[in-house]
Amino acid sequence: xxxxxxxxxxEGEAVALVGPSGxxxxxxxxxxxxxxxxxxxxIASSFARPAMMFQQPRLLPWKRTLANIGLGLKAxxxxxxxxxxxxxxxxxxxxxxxxxxxxxxxxxxxxxQSRAALARAFxxxxxLLLLDExxxxxxxxxxxxxxxxxxxxxxxxGSAVLMITHDLMEAVRLADRILVMSxxxxxxxxxxxxxxPVAARDEAWVFxxxxxxxxxxxxxxxxxxxxxxxx
Amino acid sequence: xxxAAGDWLTASGHYLWSGWGxxxxxxxxxxxxELTAQQLGPLILPTxxxxxxxxxxxFASGAAGPEIAVTARRALAGFGLSVGVGSLLGxxxxxxxxxxxxARPIITVLVGMPPIAWLILALLxxxxxxxxxxxxxxxxxxxxxxxxxxxxxxxxxxQLKEVARMFGLSTWMKLTDVxxxxxxxxxxxxxxxxxxxxWKIVVMAELLSTEDGIGAALAVSRSHLDTAASxxxxxxxxxxxxxxxxxxxEPLKRRVESWREFASSSN
Numbered sequence: 001x002x003x004x005x006x007x008x009x010x011e012g013e014a015v016a017l018v019g020p021s022g023x024x025x026x027x028x029x030x031x032x033x034x035x036x037x038x039x040x041x042x043i044a045s046s047f048a049r050p051a052m053m054f055q056q057p058r059l060l061p062w063k064r065t066l067a068n069i070g071l072g073l074k075a076x077x078x079x080x081x082x083x084x085x086x087x088x089x090x091x092x093x094x095x096x097x098x099x100x101x102x103x104x105x106x107x108x109x110x111x112x113q114s115r116a117a118l119a120r121a122f123x124x125x126x127x128l129l130l131l132d133e134x135x136x137x138x139x140x141x142x143x144x145x146x147x148x149x150x151x152x153x154x155x156x157x158g159s160a161v162l163m164i165t166h167d168l169m170e171a172v173r174l175a176d177r178i179l180v181m182s183x184x185x186x187x188x189x190x191x192x193x194x195x196x197p198v199a200a201r202d203e204a205w206v207f208x209x210x211x212x213x214x215x216x217x218x219x220x221x222x223x224x225x226x227x228x229x230x231x
Numbered sequence: 232x233x234x235a236a237g238d239w240l241t242a243s244g245h246y247l248w249s250g251w252g253x254x255x256x257x258x259x260x261x262x263x264x265e266l267t268a269q270q271l272g273p274l275i276l277p278t279x280x281x282x283x284x285x286x287x288x289x290f291a292s293g294a295a296g297p298e299i300a301v302t303a304r305r306a307l308a309g310f311g312l313s314v315g316v317g318s319l320l321g322x323x324x325x326x327x328x329x330x331x332x333x334a335r336p337i338i339t340v341l342v343g344m345p346p347i348a349w350l351i352l353a354l355l356x357x358x359x360x361x362x363x364x365x366x367x368x369x370x371x372x373x374x375x376x377x378x379x380x381x382x383x384x385x386x387x388x389x390q391l392k393e394v395a396r397m398f399g400l401s402t403w404m405k406l407t408d409v410x411x412x413x414x415x416x417x418x419x420x421x422x423x424x425x426x427x428x429x430w431k432i433v434v435m436a437e438l439l440s441t442e443d444g445i446g447a448a449l450a451v452s453r454s455h456l457d458t459a460a461s462x463x464x465x466x467x468x469x470x471x472x473x474x475x476x477x478x479x480x481e482p483l484k485r486r487v488e489s490w491r492e493f494a495s496s497s498n
Contacts (some may be wrong), residue, residue: 035393052397058390062412071408072398103488179436184476 002028002186007040007179009128014154014198016170017176020223024186026132026163033130035221047160051126055132057065057113059105065116066091066101068164072124087123094119094149111142118146122153129154131163147173151198168219169210173201182222191217241484250477277459286463287366299467304442305361306433309368310426316369317376317425318418323407324377325384334381341374345430354440357476364444371432372425379421383414416491419484430472
Protein backbone atom coordinates (compact mmCIF):
# COMPACT_ATOMS: atom_id res chain seq x y z
CA UNK A 1 0.00 0.00 0.00
CA UNK A 2 2.85 2.36 0.82
CA UNK A 3 6.10 2.43 -1.12
CA UNK A 4 9.50 4.00 -0.55
CA UNK A 5 8.51 6.23 2.29
CA UNK A 6 11.24 8.02 4.14
CA UNK A 7 9.71 10.32 6.70
CA UNK A 8 11.46 12.04 9.51
CA UNK A 9 9.99 14.39 12.09
CA UNK A 10 12.44 16.47 14.08
CA GLU A 11 12.06 17.65 17.66
CA GLY A 12 9.49 20.44 17.88
CA GLU A 13 8.87 20.38 14.16
CA ALA A 14 5.44 20.46 12.56
CA VAL A 15 5.12 18.27 9.50
CA ALA A 16 1.97 18.08 7.41
CA LEU A 17 1.17 15.23 5.08
CA VAL A 18 -1.26 16.28 2.40
CA GLY A 19 -2.68 14.11 -0.30
CA PRO A 20 -5.90 12.87 -1.81
CA SER A 21 -8.24 10.50 0.05
CA GLY A 22 -7.10 6.92 0.00
CA UNK A 23 -3.41 7.63 -0.64
CA UNK A 24 -2.36 5.97 2.60
CA UNK A 25 -1.97 9.02 4.84
CA UNK A 26 -3.86 7.44 7.71
CA UNK A 27 -1.95 4.18 7.33
CA UNK A 28 1.30 6.10 7.54
CA UNK A 29 0.12 7.97 10.63
CA UNK A 30 -1.02 4.77 12.31
CA UNK A 31 2.39 3.28 11.60
CA UNK A 32 4.01 6.30 13.20
CA UNK A 33 1.65 5.98 16.16
CA UNK A 34 2.54 2.32 16.59
CA UNK A 35 -1.07 1.26 16.06
CA UNK A 36 0.06 -0.70 13.01
CA UNK A 37 3.32 -2.55 12.46
CA UNK A 38 4.93 -2.39 9.02
CA UNK A 39 5.31 -5.52 6.89
CA UNK A 40 8.59 -4.20 5.56
CA UNK A 41 10.81 -1.39 6.68
CA UNK A 42 11.28 0.02 10.11
CA ILE A 43 10.05 2.78 12.33
CA ALA A 44 12.26 4.34 14.93
CA SER A 45 10.98 6.85 17.41
CA SER A 46 12.80 8.69 20.13
CA PHE A 47 9.64 10.51 21.18
CA ALA A 48 8.82 9.45 24.70
CA ARG A 49 5.22 10.50 24.81
CA PRO A 50 3.24 10.59 21.61
CA ALA A 51 -0.43 11.52 21.68
CA MET A 52 -2.98 11.40 18.95
CA MET A 53 -6.11 13.27 18.05
CA PHE A 54 -8.35 11.36 15.72
CA GLN A 55 -10.75 12.52 13.05
CA GLN A 56 -13.66 11.77 15.40
CA PRO A 57 -13.32 12.89 19.03
CA ARG A 58 -13.46 9.27 20.24
CA LEU A 59 -14.25 10.11 23.84
CA LEU A 60 -15.30 7.25 26.09
CA PRO A 61 -19.09 7.64 26.28
CA TRP A 62 -19.33 6.26 29.83
CA LYS A 63 -16.87 8.71 31.36
CA ARG A 64 -17.59 12.31 32.18
CA THR A 65 -15.67 14.87 30.15
CA LEU A 66 -13.24 15.63 32.98
CA ALA A 67 -12.32 11.96 33.34
CA ASN A 68 -11.98 11.68 29.55
CA ILE A 69 -9.48 14.53 29.44
CA GLY A 70 -7.55 12.95 32.30
CA LEU A 71 -7.47 9.50 30.67
CA GLY A 72 -3.87 9.71 29.48
CA LEU A 73 -2.77 11.10 32.85
CA LYS A 74 -4.48 8.20 34.62
CA ALA A 75 -2.61 5.80 32.35
CA UNK A 76 0.63 7.54 33.39
CA UNK A 77 -0.25 6.88 37.02
CA UNK A 78 -1.08 10.47 38.04
CA UNK A 79 -3.22 10.49 41.20
CA UNK A 80 -6.86 11.39 40.84
CA UNK A 81 -6.87 14.80 42.53
CA UNK A 82 -3.82 15.91 40.57
CA UNK A 83 -5.10 14.75 37.19
CA UNK A 84 -8.51 16.31 37.79
CA UNK A 85 -6.77 19.57 38.63
CA UNK A 86 -4.58 19.45 35.51
CA UNK A 87 -7.47 18.37 33.28
CA UNK A 88 -9.71 21.14 34.61
CA UNK A 89 -6.99 23.76 34.08
CA UNK A 90 -6.38 22.62 30.52
CA UNK A 91 -10.11 22.40 29.81
CA UNK A 92 -10.59 25.97 30.99
CA UNK A 93 -7.94 27.15 28.51
CA UNK A 94 -9.77 25.17 25.82
CA UNK A 95 -13.00 26.99 26.55
CA UNK A 96 -14.81 24.18 28.34
CA UNK A 97 -16.92 25.20 31.34
CA UNK A 98 -17.16 23.32 34.64
CA UNK A 99 -20.67 22.39 33.55
CA UNK A 100 -19.33 20.77 30.36
CA UNK A 101 -16.76 18.84 32.35
CA UNK A 102 -19.47 17.25 34.50
CA UNK A 103 -21.39 16.05 31.44
CA UNK A 104 -21.00 12.83 29.56
CA UNK A 105 -19.57 13.33 26.04
CA UNK A 106 -22.89 12.37 24.44
CA UNK A 107 -24.42 15.51 25.94
CA UNK A 108 -21.75 17.81 24.46
CA UNK A 109 -21.91 19.45 21.05
CA UNK A 110 -19.48 18.27 18.38
CA UNK A 111 -17.30 21.32 18.86
CA UNK A 112 -17.05 20.81 22.61
CA GLN A 113 -16.19 17.15 22.05
CA SER A 114 -13.35 18.20 19.75
CA ARG A 115 -12.03 20.62 22.37
CA ALA A 116 -12.14 17.82 24.92
CA ALA A 117 -10.31 15.48 22.54
CA LEU A 118 -7.60 18.11 21.95
CA ALA A 119 -7.34 18.69 25.70
CA ARG A 120 -7.03 14.94 26.26
CA ALA A 121 -4.14 14.83 23.79
CA PHE A 122 -2.40 17.83 25.38
CA UNK A 123 -2.98 16.62 28.92
CA UNK A 124 -0.09 14.16 28.70
CA UNK A 125 2.30 16.95 27.55
CA UNK A 126 3.15 15.02 24.39
CA UNK A 127 6.50 15.56 22.69
CA LEU A 128 4.87 14.33 19.48
CA LEU A 129 1.30 15.12 18.60
CA LEU A 130 -0.29 13.13 15.80
CA LEU A 131 -3.32 14.69 14.15
CA ASP A 132 -5.43 12.51 11.90
CA GLU A 133 -7.55 15.03 9.97
CA UNK A 134 -8.50 16.16 13.44
CA UNK A 135 -10.16 19.39 12.34
CA UNK A 136 -11.70 18.33 9.04
CA UNK A 137 -15.28 17.98 10.27
CA UNK A 138 -15.42 21.30 12.12
CA UNK A 139 -16.78 24.69 11.06
CA UNK A 140 -14.26 27.38 10.12
CA UNK A 141 -14.76 29.47 13.26
CA UNK A 142 -14.08 26.52 15.52
CA UNK A 143 -11.18 25.44 13.33
CA UNK A 144 -9.38 28.74 13.67
CA UNK A 145 -9.99 28.72 17.42
CA UNK A 146 -8.52 25.22 17.73
CA UNK A 147 -5.58 26.23 15.49
CA UNK A 148 -4.82 29.02 17.93
CA UNK A 149 -5.06 26.63 20.90
CA UNK A 150 -2.80 24.17 19.12
CA UNK A 151 -0.24 26.88 18.34
CA UNK A 152 -0.35 28.08 21.95
CA UNK A 153 0.19 24.61 23.42
CA UNK A 154 2.95 23.90 20.91
CA UNK A 155 4.94 26.94 21.88
CA UNK A 156 4.38 26.13 25.56
CA UNK A 157 5.60 22.51 25.35
CA GLY A 158 7.71 22.55 22.18
CA SER A 159 5.98 19.43 20.95
CA ALA A 160 6.49 18.13 17.46
CA VAL A 161 3.43 17.65 15.26
CA LEU A 162 2.78 15.18 12.51
CA MET A 163 -0.56 15.97 10.93
CA ILE A 164 -2.38 14.57 7.99
CA THR A 165 -4.95 16.60 6.18
CA HIS A 166 -6.49 17.08 2.78
CA ASP A 167 -6.96 20.75 3.55
CA LEU A 168 -4.03 22.59 1.98
CA MET A 169 -4.84 25.79 3.83
CA GLU A 170 -4.58 23.99 7.15
CA ALA A 171 -1.19 22.60 6.17
CA VAL A 172 0.05 26.02 5.04
CA ARG A 173 -1.16 27.59 8.26
CA LEU A 174 0.33 25.11 10.72
CA ALA A 175 3.26 23.23 9.22
CA ASP A 176 6.98 23.90 8.99
CA ARG A 177 7.27 21.31 6.26
CA ILE A 178 4.60 20.05 3.89
CA LEU A 179 4.92 16.62 2.32
CA VAL A 180 2.74 15.82 -0.65
CA MET A 181 1.60 12.21 -1.02
CA SER A 182 -0.01 10.56 -3.99
CA UNK A 183 -1.88 7.30 -4.05
CA UNK A 184 -1.58 3.68 -5.27
CA UNK A 185 0.97 2.91 -4.08
CA UNK A 186 1.18 5.70 -1.51
CA UNK A 187 4.43 7.61 -1.76
CA UNK A 188 5.79 11.04 -0.99
CA UNK A 189 6.10 12.98 -4.24
CA UNK A 190 7.14 16.42 -3.07
CA UNK A 191 8.36 18.32 -0.06
CA UNK A 192 8.01 22.03 0.63
CA UNK A 193 9.39 24.08 3.47
CA UNK A 194 7.45 26.93 4.97
CA UNK A 195 9.93 29.26 6.58
CA UNK A 196 7.64 31.99 7.90
CA PRO A 197 7.13 31.45 11.66
CA VAL A 198 3.63 30.20 12.56
CA ALA A 199 2.93 33.32 14.63
CA ALA A 200 3.63 35.56 11.64
CA ARG A 201 1.19 33.79 9.33
CA ASP A 202 -1.90 35.95 9.16
CA GLU A 203 -5.03 35.27 7.13
CA ALA A 204 -3.89 37.18 4.07
CA TRP A 205 -0.56 35.37 4.08
CA VAL A 206 -2.26 31.97 4.40
CA PHE A 207 -4.66 32.71 1.54
CA UNK A 208 -1.91 33.99 -0.73
CA UNK A 209 0.42 31.14 0.08
CA UNK A 210 -2.27 28.48 -0.41
CA UNK A 211 -3.29 30.00 -3.73
CA UNK A 212 0.32 29.92 -4.81
CA UNK A 213 0.69 26.38 -3.53
CA UNK A 214 -2.23 24.97 -5.40
CA UNK A 215 -0.70 26.14 -8.68
CA UNK A 216 2.38 23.98 -8.26
CA UNK A 217 2.46 21.11 -10.77
CA UNK A 218 3.37 18.39 -8.24
CA UNK A 219 0.41 19.28 -6.01
CA UNK A 220 -1.96 19.39 -8.98
CA UNK A 221 -0.70 15.99 -10.09
CA UNK A 222 -1.07 14.45 -6.61
CA UNK A 223 -4.68 15.60 -6.28
CA UNK A 224 -5.39 14.71 -9.94
CA UNK A 225 -6.26 18.30 -10.83
CA UNK A 226 -6.02 19.23 -14.52
CA UNK A 227 -2.81 21.14 -15.41
CA UNK A 228 -3.20 24.91 -15.48
CA UNK A 229 -3.50 26.68 -18.84
CA UNK A 230 -0.17 28.06 -19.94
CA UNK A 231 1.69 26.51 -16.99
CA UNK B 232 -22.09 3.34 53.83
CA UNK B 233 -25.13 5.21 55.01
CA UNK B 234 -25.04 7.38 51.92
CA ALA B 235 -24.72 4.33 49.66
CA ALA B 236 -27.77 2.79 51.33
CA GLY B 237 -29.62 6.08 50.87
CA ASP B 238 -28.68 6.18 47.18
CA TRP B 239 -29.86 2.63 46.88
CA LEU B 240 -33.25 3.44 48.37
CA THR B 241 -33.60 6.49 46.14
CA ALA B 242 -32.73 4.44 43.04
CA SER B 243 -35.24 1.72 43.98
CA GLY B 244 -37.85 4.34 44.82
CA HIS B 245 -37.39 6.09 41.47
CA TYR B 246 -37.70 2.82 39.72
CA LEU B 247 -40.88 1.79 41.53
CA TRP B 248 -42.39 5.24 41.03
CA SER B 249 -41.82 4.87 37.29
CA GLY B 250 -43.66 1.54 37.47
CA TRP B 251 -47.27 2.73 37.70
CA GLY B 252 -47.98 1.41 34.20
CA UNK B 253 -46.70 -2.01 35.20
CA UNK B 254 -48.84 -1.93 38.35
CA UNK B 255 -51.92 -1.22 36.23
CA UNK B 256 -51.21 -4.17 33.95
CA UNK B 257 -50.67 -6.35 37.03
CA UNK B 258 -54.10 -5.21 38.25
CA UNK B 259 -55.71 -6.25 34.97
CA UNK B 260 -53.97 -9.62 35.20
CA UNK B 261 -55.36 -10.17 38.72
CA UNK B 262 -58.83 -9.19 37.55
CA UNK B 263 -58.75 -11.75 34.73
CA UNK B 264 -57.48 -14.37 37.16
CA GLU B 265 -60.33 -13.55 39.56
CA LEU B 266 -63.00 -13.77 36.82
CA THR B 267 -61.65 -17.05 35.45
CA ALA B 268 -61.46 -18.54 38.95
CA GLN B 269 -65.06 -17.57 39.65
CA GLN B 270 -66.11 -19.41 36.48
CA LEU B 271 -64.04 -22.55 37.08
CA GLY B 272 -64.44 -23.05 40.80
CA PRO B 273 -61.81 -23.44 43.56
CA LEU B 274 -60.79 -27.04 42.76
CA ILE B 275 -59.45 -26.07 39.33
CA LEU B 276 -58.36 -22.49 39.96
CA PRO B 277 -58.54 -20.69 43.31
CA THR B 278 -59.06 -16.93 43.25
CA UNK B 279 -56.12 -14.58 43.93
CA UNK B 280 -57.53 -13.85 47.40
CA UNK B 281 -57.69 -17.58 48.23
CA UNK B 282 -54.18 -18.17 46.95
CA UNK B 283 -52.81 -15.21 48.91
CA UNK B 284 -54.80 -16.33 51.97
CA UNK B 285 -53.27 -19.80 51.76
CA UNK B 286 -49.83 -18.25 51.32
CA UNK B 287 -50.42 -16.08 54.35
CA UNK B 288 -51.41 -19.20 56.27
CA UNK B 289 -48.24 -20.93 55.15
CA PHE B 290 -46.14 -18.00 56.34
CA ALA B 291 -48.05 -17.78 59.61
CA SER B 292 -47.52 -21.47 60.36
CA GLY B 293 -43.81 -21.05 59.64
CA ALA B 294 -43.91 -23.49 56.71
CA ALA B 295 -43.20 -21.09 53.88
CA GLY B 296 -40.15 -19.18 55.12
CA PRO B 297 -37.65 -22.02 55.37
CA GLU B 298 -38.76 -23.59 52.06
CA ILE B 299 -38.39 -20.28 50.21
CA ALA B 300 -35.00 -19.74 51.83
CA VAL B 301 -33.81 -23.19 50.73
CA THR B 302 -34.97 -22.62 47.16
CA ALA B 303 -33.51 -19.13 47.03
CA ARG B 304 -30.21 -20.43 48.35
CA ARG B 305 -30.00 -23.09 45.63
CA ALA B 306 -31.12 -20.81 42.82
CA LEU B 307 -28.74 -18.03 43.85
CA ALA B 308 -25.84 -20.44 44.33
CA GLY B 309 -26.27 -21.83 40.81
CA PHE B 310 -26.92 -18.37 39.40
CA GLY B 311 -23.91 -16.88 41.21
CA LEU B 312 -21.66 -19.64 39.94
CA SER B 313 -22.75 -19.12 36.36
CA VAL B 314 -22.43 -15.33 36.70
CA GLY B 315 -18.84 -15.71 37.89
CA VAL B 316 -17.70 -18.43 35.54
CA GLY B 317 -19.83 -17.40 32.55
CA SER B 318 -18.88 -13.71 32.69
CA LEU B 319 -15.16 -14.38 33.04
CA LEU B 320 -14.96 -17.06 30.35
CA GLY B 321 -17.21 -15.02 28.05
CA UNK B 322 -14.98 -11.95 28.42
CA UNK B 323 -11.91 -14.04 27.74
CA UNK B 324 -13.52 -15.68 24.71
CA UNK B 325 -14.59 -12.31 23.34
CA UNK B 326 -11.04 -10.96 23.38
CA UNK B 327 -9.75 -13.75 21.16
CA UNK B 328 -11.26 -14.43 17.75
CA UNK B 329 -10.10 -18.05 17.84
CA UNK B 330 -11.61 -18.66 21.25
CA UNK B 331 -14.99 -17.25 20.24
CA UNK B 332 -15.05 -19.37 17.09
CA UNK B 333 -14.18 -22.47 19.10
CA ALA B 334 -16.77 -21.66 21.75
CA ARG B 335 -19.64 -21.20 19.31
CA PRO B 336 -20.55 -24.87 18.65
CA ILE B 337 -20.15 -25.81 22.32
CA ILE B 338 -22.49 -22.99 23.30
CA THR B 339 -25.00 -24.08 20.67
CA VAL B 340 -25.01 -27.55 22.20
CA LEU B 341 -25.36 -26.16 25.73
CA VAL B 342 -28.23 -23.86 24.71
CA GLY B 343 -29.96 -26.63 22.78
CA MET B 344 -29.70 -29.25 25.53
CA PRO B 345 -32.99 -29.34 27.47
CA PRO B 346 -32.57 -28.66 31.21
CA ILE B 347 -34.48 -31.85 32.04
CA ALA B 348 -31.68 -33.85 30.38
CA TRP B 349 -29.11 -32.10 32.58
CA LEU B 350 -31.34 -32.79 35.57
CA ILE B 351 -31.31 -36.54 34.87
CA LEU B 352 -27.52 -36.50 34.55
CA ALA B 353 -27.20 -34.38 37.69
CA LEU B 354 -29.38 -36.84 39.61
CA LEU B 355 -27.02 -39.62 38.58
CA UNK B 356 -23.93 -37.60 39.49
CA UNK B 357 -25.00 -35.75 42.61
CA UNK B 358 -28.00 -37.72 43.91
CA UNK B 359 -30.71 -36.09 46.01
CA UNK B 360 -29.46 -32.97 47.71
CA UNK B 361 -28.24 -29.44 46.98
CA UNK B 362 -25.80 -30.53 44.28
CA UNK B 363 -28.44 -31.52 41.74
CA UNK B 364 -30.49 -28.30 41.63
CA UNK B 365 -27.41 -26.08 41.89
CA UNK B 366 -25.66 -27.86 39.04
CA UNK B 367 -28.76 -27.84 36.84
CA UNK B 368 -29.25 -24.12 37.40
CA UNK B 369 -25.59 -23.44 36.73
CA UNK B 370 -25.45 -25.37 33.48
CA UNK B 371 -28.70 -23.85 32.20
CA UNK B 372 -27.67 -20.26 32.98
CA UNK B 373 -24.06 -20.53 31.93
CA UNK B 374 -24.49 -20.29 28.12
CA UNK B 375 -26.78 -17.25 28.35
CA UNK B 376 -24.26 -15.31 30.41
CA UNK B 377 -21.29 -16.57 28.44
CA UNK B 378 -22.83 -15.41 25.15
CA UNK B 379 -23.75 -12.02 26.67
CA UNK B 380 -20.20 -11.40 27.89
CA UNK B 381 -18.68 -12.61 24.63
CA UNK B 382 -20.95 -10.46 22.45
CA UNK B 383 -20.23 -7.46 24.63
CA UNK B 384 -16.48 -7.86 24.27
CA UNK B 385 -16.68 -8.49 20.54
CA UNK B 386 -18.83 -5.45 19.82
CA UNK B 387 -16.55 -2.92 21.52
CA UNK B 388 -15.76 -0.11 19.09
CA UNK B 389 -12.33 -0.69 17.53
CA GLN B 390 -11.76 3.08 17.56
CA LEU B 391 -11.93 3.15 21.33
CA LYS B 392 -9.47 0.26 21.50
CA GLU B 393 -7.08 2.41 19.44
CA VAL B 394 -7.54 5.27 21.88
CA ALA B 395 -6.70 2.89 24.72
CA ARG B 396 -3.53 1.75 22.98
CA MET B 397 -2.53 5.26 21.93
CA PHE B 398 -2.72 6.57 25.47
CA GLY B 399 -0.85 3.56 26.79
CA LEU B 400 -3.58 2.19 29.06
CA SER B 401 -2.49 -0.77 31.15
CA THR B 402 -4.33 -4.07 30.80
CA TRP B 403 -6.16 -3.38 34.06
CA MET B 404 -7.23 0.08 32.91
CA LYS B 405 -8.33 -1.27 29.54
CA LEU B 406 -10.50 -3.76 31.40
CA THR B 407 -12.04 -1.37 33.93
CA ASP B 408 -12.23 1.84 31.88
CA VAL B 409 -12.89 0.56 28.37
CA UNK B 410 -14.10 -3.04 28.22
CA UNK B 411 -16.27 -3.47 31.32
CA UNK B 412 -18.39 -0.29 30.97
CA UNK B 413 -19.29 -1.40 27.46
CA UNK B 414 -19.73 -5.06 28.31
CA UNK B 415 -22.14 -4.47 31.21
CA UNK B 416 -24.80 -3.28 28.79
CA UNK B 417 -24.69 -6.78 27.35
CA UNK B 418 -24.06 -8.55 30.65
CA UNK B 419 -26.97 -7.10 32.61
CA UNK B 420 -29.75 -8.28 30.29
CA UNK B 421 -28.04 -11.68 30.19
CA UNK B 422 -27.85 -11.78 34.00
CA UNK B 423 -31.51 -10.86 34.32
CA UNK B 424 -32.71 -13.51 31.89
CA UNK B 425 -30.41 -16.04 33.56
CA UNK B 426 -31.89 -15.12 36.93
CA UNK B 427 -35.40 -15.79 35.65
CA UNK B 428 -34.18 -19.04 34.18
CA UNK B 429 -32.54 -20.08 37.45
CA TRP B 430 -35.82 -19.67 39.35
CA LYS B 431 -37.71 -21.89 36.90
CA ILE B 432 -35.02 -24.53 36.75
CA VAL B 433 -34.52 -24.76 40.50
CA VAL B 434 -38.19 -25.55 41.12
CA MET B 435 -38.20 -28.20 38.41
CA ALA B 436 -35.07 -29.77 39.88
CA GLU B 437 -36.50 -29.70 43.39
CA LEU B 438 -39.78 -31.21 42.25
CA LEU B 439 -37.92 -34.27 41.01
CA SER B 440 -34.92 -34.53 43.28
CA THR B 441 -35.29 -33.06 46.76
CA GLU B 442 -37.33 -33.29 49.92
CA ASP B 443 -37.38 -29.58 50.67
CA GLY B 444 -37.73 -26.27 48.88
CA ILE B 445 -40.64 -24.80 46.93
CA GLY B 446 -40.41 -27.49 44.26
CA ALA B 447 -40.78 -30.29 46.79
CA ALA B 448 -43.66 -28.42 48.48
CA LEU B 449 -45.35 -28.14 45.09
CA ALA B 450 -44.96 -31.90 44.59
CA VAL B 451 -46.64 -32.50 47.95
CA SER B 452 -49.54 -30.10 47.31
CA ARG B 453 -50.04 -31.67 43.89
CA SER B 454 -50.29 -35.16 45.39
CA HIS B 455 -52.88 -33.82 47.87
CA LEU B 456 -54.78 -32.22 44.95
CA ASP B 457 -54.44 -28.98 46.91
CA THR B 458 -54.77 -26.37 44.14
CA ALA B 459 -54.88 -23.46 46.57
CA ALA B 460 -51.55 -24.46 48.14
CA SER B 461 -50.02 -25.02 44.67
CA UNK B 462 -51.07 -21.53 43.61
CA UNK B 463 -49.77 -20.13 46.90
CA UNK B 464 -46.33 -21.64 46.29
CA UNK B 465 -46.30 -20.40 42.71
CA UNK B 466 -47.15 -16.89 43.93
CA UNK B 467 -44.35 -17.12 46.49
CA UNK B 468 -41.94 -18.21 43.78
CA UNK B 469 -42.81 -15.50 41.28
CA UNK B 470 -42.94 -12.89 44.05
CA UNK B 471 -39.39 -13.72 45.18
CA UNK B 472 -38.13 -13.53 41.61
CA UNK B 473 -39.81 -10.19 40.98
CA UNK B 474 -38.45 -8.80 44.24
CA UNK B 475 -34.88 -9.74 43.36
CA UNK B 476 -35.13 -8.46 39.81
CA UNK B 477 -36.85 -5.15 40.50
CA UNK B 478 -35.36 -4.27 43.86
CA UNK B 479 -31.80 -5.43 43.23
CA UNK B 480 -30.81 -5.89 39.59
CA GLU B 481 -32.81 -3.15 37.88
CA PRO B 482 -31.71 -0.30 40.20
CA LEU B 483 -28.15 -1.59 39.91
CA LYS B 484 -28.43 -1.58 36.14
CA ARG B 485 -29.82 1.95 36.12
CA ARG B 486 -26.98 3.13 38.27
CA VAL B 487 -24.22 1.52 36.22
CA GLU B 488 -25.76 2.64 32.96
CA SER B 489 -26.66 6.16 34.06
CA TRP B 490 -24.35 7.65 31.40
CA ARG B 491 -26.71 6.40 28.71
CA GLU B 492 -29.66 8.36 30.05
CA PHE B 493 -27.65 11.51 30.65
CA ALA B 494 -26.19 11.25 27.18
CA SER B 495 -29.53 10.90 25.45
CA SER B 496 -31.71 13.18 27.59
CA SER B 497 -29.63 16.32 27.88
CA ASN B 498 -28.72 16.86 24.26
